[in-house]
Amino acid sequence: MFIHLENICFTYSLGMPFETEVLKNINLEIDKGEFIGLIGNTGCGKTTLIQHFNGLLTPTSGKICVEGVDLNKKGVNLRLVRQKIGLVFQYPENQLFEETIYQEVAFGPRKLGLPEGKIEKRVREALKMVDLDYNLYAERSPFSLSGGEMRRVALASILSIRPKMLILDEPTANLDPQGRDNILSEIEKIHYNFGMTVVLVSHNMEKIAETVKRLLVMYRGEIIIDDTPQEIFEKHANDLVKVGLGLPQVTECMHKLKAKGKDVYTGVLTVDDAEREVLKKMKKPIKR
């Protein structure tokens, strides 16, 4: 077990008139190698929750363990924890500051005190992971890039720390469809090729659901559903609609078919799955 959360509660501005309870009694376990989606509406506490994972926020009550180490114990080296858990913030392109992309990606390893040779190796490796050509990009200014490229540099600057787990807060926000698909496929590659534990945070079901293997649905500071996307779409479709999240279009389509009396499986995630399912029920051979 990699991360273990027990009865986590968190209240902003404790003891002040603007006091708000953001997290209510969160219990969660994340294993090594998992690929998780964390979905919920704006303001439901997703970002607050993930900031607990690497000790940026301390819970008002409850216990967090990372690889068996209790983060709230005195004397715990949080820098070590932050090295294990790479947290990519929303709009990470807003945190770039170095003169060149090389320096930007080298920031983390340099802070770890690595020798220059190892730093360069890590920068090459990290840029390759996000599909940026080292020779073309290393000496350019990060501020000369497009939005999608800047985001990938920011992602590389986390990957260069070699975290064991990667948490991304709305990695696709404000990107065009192509940029979105690119970054998602890179994250998928990082997960499958390097066995990285990944948590994707989003408020949008589309795309995320077909990428991840386990889905956590948050609503008003609580995790209300925790299951595979297929199971959730099949069994908890009503709950998703009730909390205002809605279903991906194809899934909704399948639910409507079912409501009309067609006996189809509703846990589909992609258009291809849906096509196969419909053709199967119509007893027609699958073309292509």
Add this chain to the structure above:
Amino acid sequence: MRILRNISFGQYIPRDSLIHNLDPRIKILSCLAIIVSLFLITKFSGYLILGCFVLISIIISKVHPKFVFRGLRPLLFIIIFTLIIHLFMTEGEVIYQLGFLKITREGLVKGLLVSFRLFILILTTSLLTLATSPISLTDGIERLLSVFKFIGMPAHEIAMMMTIALRFIPTLLEETEKIMKAQISRGADFESGNIFNRAKNLIPILIPLFVNAFRRADELAIAMEAKCYRGGEGRTHYRELKIKKTDILTFVLTIVITITVSVMF
């Protein structure tokens, strides 16, 4: 990261009270009167009366005293510092001696007077910002400054700049916190090292902060132009400030109290 949350400067607390509903011009002028008289008073009894007046105003404003007194926290050091300087540095009748350090009666009196002065000064100004929304505060400043228009004072522009600055303080604080957290997640360390290292460690915060602030300023300017903003000339107000009976009464009361206190004590 808790540091950034404790700044209470300019934090308006909305309530429905006599103080809140006063005309901002009256509030600003009354504060000025109190501040001026603070520097004219030379006796404790004067400070006592003025202090009571300010305390009563705080109670009337329905703002929890906790918030008003929180404004003191960042300046507590200065108050204590001046008190200590006065205690040990004034010549006169020695009442306590420890080695070469001696406390004099004159020093004690002077130190306490200055501390009271600062204390009441901060309470008054925090009450002003806590009980007046930034918009009406800048409205009031604009109207007061337009008295000087004949010497070319750009009253509207100054007020607009203040409004914008006040509006973006919380935004920038929030952003600083976010960037700090992002850099900490990347391995930055803001808590250890000597003063030079610490200053150097601020670069990863300051550069993104400035880049974003400039971009935001640019966007704001374009948005304002798109709404046909062209400075103060011929501009009318959505909220017209009107002096009411309570405003006049409050102002007269303040003036009478401050003049009496400054003349008699």
